[in-house]
Amino acid sequence: MKKIEAIIKPFKLDDVKEALNEIGIQGMTIVEVKGYGRQKGHKEIYRGAEYVVDFIPKIKIEIVVDSKQVEKVTQVIMKAANTGKIGDGKIFVLPVEGAIRVRTGETGEDAI
Amino acid sequence: MKKRILVGVIQLLIPFSPAYAGESMINTGDTAWMIVATAMVMLMTPAGLALFYGGMSRSKNLLNTFAMTFVSYCIGSLVWMLWGYSLAFGPDKAGIIGGLDHVLMRGIGVESVTGTIPTFLFVLFQMTFAGITVALVLGSIVDRMKFSSWIVFSILWVTFIYCPVAHWVWGGGWMAKMGALDFAGGNVVHINAGVAGLVLALVVGKRKGYGKEAMFPSSVTLTALGAALLWFGWFGFNAGSELAADGIAASAFMVTNTSAAVAALSWMFAEWFFRKKPTVLGLASGAVAGLVSITPAAGFVNLPASMIIGLVAGVFGYYSVSVLKHKLGYDDSLDAFGVHGMCGVWGALATGLFATPEINEVGKGLFYGNPGQLWIQIVSIIATALFTAIGTLVVLYLTRLLTNGLRVDSDEEVAGLDNAIHGERAFDLD
Numbered sequence: 435m436k437k438i439e440a441i442i443k444p445f446k447l448d449d450v451k452e453a454l455n456e457i458g459i460q461g462m463t464i465v466e467v468k469g470y471g472r473q474k475g476h477k478e479i480y481r482g483a484e485y486v487v488d489f490i491p492k493i494k495i496e497i498v499v500d501s502k503q504v505e506k507v508t509q510v511i512m513k514a515a516n517t518g519k520i521g522d523g524k525i526f527v528l529p530v531e532g533a534i535r536v537r538t539g540e541t542g543e544d545a546i
Numbered sequence: 547m548k549k550r551i552l553v554g555v556i557q558l559l560i561p562f563s564p565a566y567a568g569e570s571m572i573n574t575g576d577t578a579w580m581i582v583a584t585a586m587v588m589l590m591t592p593a594g595l596a597l598f599y600g601g602m603s604r605s606k607n608l609l610n611t612f613a614m615t616f617v618s619y620c621i622g623s624l625v626w627m628l629w630g631y632s633l634a635f636g637p638d639k640a641g642i643i644g645g646l647d648h649v650l651m652r653g654i655g656v657e658s659v660t661g662t663i664p665t666f667l668f669v670l671f672q673m674t675f676a677g678i679t680v681a682l683v684l685g686s687i688v689d690r691m692k693f694s695s696w697i698v699f700s701i702l703w704v705t706f707i708y709c710p711v712a713h714w715v716w717g718g719g720w721m722a723k724m725g726a727l728d729f730a731g732g733n734v735v736h737i738n739a740g741v742a743g744l745v746l747a748l749v750v751g752k753r754k755g756y757g758k759e760a761m762f763p764s765s766v767t768l769t770a771l772g773a774a775l776l777w778f779g780w781f782g783f784n785a786g787s788e789l790a791a792d793g794i795a796a797s798a799f800m801v802t803n804t805s806a807a808v809a810a811l812s813w814m815f816a817e818w819f820f821r822k823k824p825t826v827l828g829l830a831s832g833a834v835a836g837l838v839s840i841t842p843a844a845g846f847v848n849l850p851a852s853m854i855i856g857l858v859a860g861v862f863g864y865y866s867v868s869v870l871k872h873k874l875g876y877d878d879s880l881d882a883f884g885v886h887g888m889c890g891v892w893g894a895l896a897t898g899l900f901a902t903p904e905i906n907e908v909g910k911g912l913f914y915g916n917p918g919q920l921w922i923q924i925v926s927i928i929a930t931a932l933f934t935a936i937g938t939l940v941v942l943y944l945t946r947l948l949t950n951g952l953r954v955d956s957d958e959e960v961a962g963l964d965n966a967i968h969g970e971r972a973f974d975l976d
Contacts, residue, residue: 478762479821480602481831481881482868485760 435530436504440495441523442515453514465494473521498546573662579791580663586782587674591619591681597772605764606962607689608972614684621700622677631669633709634717641720644713679735685880686743687750693967695949702941726926727909730787732842732894733930740887741931742938752877766827773830780837784844798844801852809836812860835863839893846909851900859889898923
């Protein structure tokens with residue numbers, strides 16, 4: 435099992451979600467995060483006091499999938515979230531030790 | 547002995563017979579208008595100013611700013627009815643103060659008349675001015691003052707600073723005798739509060755992290771809403787200061803709106819030019835700057851003058867808060883001095899320039915052949931500023947003594963006063 439963490443632009447969430455649904459991924463967890471990489475922040479002005487806001491809002495999607503699906507899932511996410519502009523995000527793949535379905539107690543691949 | 551004291555207390559609680567029987571001079575039109583005007587000015591403090599200031603405070607302190615504003619109105623209301631009205635408008639003593647004849651409305655009854663309206667109504671109208679003036683002061687020291695200190699300060703400040711100045715200008719005191727023109731409170735309200743705010747800002751000190759940390763307003767939306775409510779209420783403030791429903795009141799109404807609108811635009815354009823973006827905060831601030839500036843002039847100047855007053859107010863206000871404040875380095879957090887103090891001074895001077903007998907026979911400014919008026923205005927501005935600066939300093943030190951320090955401790959300041967002082971949260975956004 436692997437966990438896929440995809441940091442994407444917030445307005446791309448619906449596109450990514452539908453693309454994942456289409457290949458059979460029926461669930462996910464999302465987190466509202468802030469961050470920056472090469473994309474610069476913006477300035478806000480309040481009565482002459484200028485503030486630079488470095489951190490940009492992003493969405494992090496977290497899904498746990500079977501190791502065999504990682505290649506396909508990451509490709510699908512990348513395609514759906516891509517705009518071609520700086521700040522599109524990153525995808526990370528992490529190993530998962532175990533999984534349990536709360537309702538039934540099923541473990542391992544039966545749980546995801 | 548106990549019986550004597552009891553009788554004395556009872557006597558204090560029963561006002562004895564009103565001043566005038568016989569012909570009532572009450573004009574029902576004036577009275578109806580003044581009741582409305584008073585209610586409009588009331589709205590300016592716990593709604594208009596609270597939102598205006600609250601929206602500019604950081605989210606962790608929004609409720610505290612609101613609380614300080616709200617409580618200022620409550621304290622102003624109480625202090626005024628106890629002894630404030632008497633000190634400001636009681637029979638003049640040496641041009642300085644009104645004395646204590648009317649403590650708890652002694653000597654004033656249902657039948658009492660002031661001008662063409664019931665005295666009770668006059669008392670209440672003036673009360674709303676006391677309430678908002680002290681509330682304005684807090685703008686300079688949001689985010690860091692102890693609530694208990696603010697409460698004690700407000701009681702003392704209304705009593706010892708607001709009431710004397712109100713008496714000098716409106717209660718038949720020395721400034722009135724000198725011929726100073728202040729229609730609705732350039733001196734009494736704005737210069738007074740503005741200078742007091744600056745004193746507080748300098749004594750209480752800067753917010754932790756000022757100049758280094760970003761301090762975002764909790765909601766420009768709330769501030770803009772507050773400014774709109776202030777604008778609405780200000781019609782009661784300025785037009786109501788005529789104390790009658792007549793042509794001068796209508797004229798004051800007209801120039802008040804015009805000055806506000808022009809100033810909002812001029813602040814906006816100034817900001818657009820210098821900062822490349824017209825901000826909503828700028829629009830809201832500009833409107834308030836225009837309203838402040840027209841306040842002393844409202845019942846004395848004509849339409850073209852009000853446009854000039856507004857134009858200058860917007861640019862001057864913008865300059866004061868966006869450039870001057872940062873250059874001089876003090877933390878007048880919500881610009882009580884920058885907007886109310888500075889624009890109040892402009893307004894008072896403008897009154898000395900533009901007052902025309904064609905609007906109000908009482909006032910004649912420099913442009914109408916009376917250069918002496920400008921000099922009188924300058925004297926009144928300096929006298930108010932000096933008295934307030936020194937007086938506020940004394941009141942502040944007394945407050946510090948009575949409440950064992952003015953400022954919250956560092957941890958509380960960082961955590962936020964809504965939580966630390968009130969145990970509440972402004973928003974529940976999860």
